[in-house]
Amino acid sequence: MARGRASGYPGQRAAILAASARLFAQHGFAATSMNQLAQACGLSKPALYHYFADKDALLAEIAEAHVRQLLAVVRDVEAACADPAARLPLLIRRFVEEYAGAQDAHRVLTEDVRFLDDARRTRILDIEREVVAGFADAIAALRPQLAGRAKPLAMLLFGMINWLFTWFRPGGRLDYAALAPLVADLFLHGALNMGPE
């Protein structure tokens, strides 16, 4: 949000978070300097430190807000979807949409969270685990025989979706909008047809 005048403290905070997410996603957390960040925001470096205690606080807030939003989507689908077998396809679609709208934050979540200190990282991983559990429930609802392997299967599903966004930047030849149905197709047919034990 370079030079875009953000009115008030909350707006400025949000603008800084958006610019940080973009720079962290682009160059990596460690390779992004606070000076670069200040310049991108049209602020001095000390001004930046007025809004956030340190560089890690930016990383933590970007990642936590994103993963909380993902958990909210899980809860929303659980509440809205009466038919348990329909929950998983809907979850997949909603997540791909969610990722697409928050690619910078998502990349920060998947690549940079490991550099946080234990306390902050644990908070985020705990929320992540709730998200995975939500997917695992949806898998078990789709086919109860898979209940014992629902969590590992959920993680493989996340592997596919996450990788999609590591590889495909917007505007590429194979974009994620075209790949989302392929992911759903592959996973659902695999889950429904694989051996029961």
Next chain:
Amino acid sequence: MARGRASGYPGQRAAILAASARLFAQHGFAATSMNQLAQACGLSKPALYHYFADKDALLAEIAEAHVRQLLAVVRDVEAACADPAARLPLLIRRFVEEYAGAQDAHRVLTEDVRFLDDARRTRILDIEREVVAGFADAIAALRPQLAGRAKPLAMLLFGMINWLFTWFRPGGRLDYAALAPLVADLFLHGALNMGPE
């Protein structure tokens, strides 16, 4: 290979590469200093620069050697596997083994290669593309109807396997040895049962 006396130039080079891969995988490329690296190798920093031109050269050599080894596995399976339908399951198994034996290099390949300059990164991505093409061929051989979507499917498969190694460090509760058959099961049943168009 800290303090391990490596006899001769080639041995010392190999020891440095192994230590670099470990440190880059552990702390990230940007967050690993040449001083740390030198210390881990039991060398002075100038000695390190005797073996490698700069920090990027280390990253490039680790990633390129690993991806070349992956391509060699693809070629090996292609040559050894007479039955085309049996190729994909074998490829999956061989790759999980290969990844398991080179986790540090693999993490460097998947997370740090993007920081290389264009020339070096392109060299590595070109080899990666050959590997993906090998998997796509195996998918098309398994079920010719999928030929048109073989490459995207190959990438989803890599997504699952790569994510496995991002999440599971050796000795965890759910290790990759147990998950490899799950990956193969899910993918093969999905690929064989999904819609033909």
Next chain:
DNA sequence: CCTACCGATCGGTAGG
């Protein structure tokens, strides 16, 4: 003139 290094320090920049 080669190899395989050493102790010390270069010019710049990191987070704060």
Next chain:
DNA sequence: CCTACCGATCGGTAGG
């Protein structure tokens, strides 16, 4: 909220 800085450490290289 800026200019002006800090202690330390960065990647890389000097002479010997």
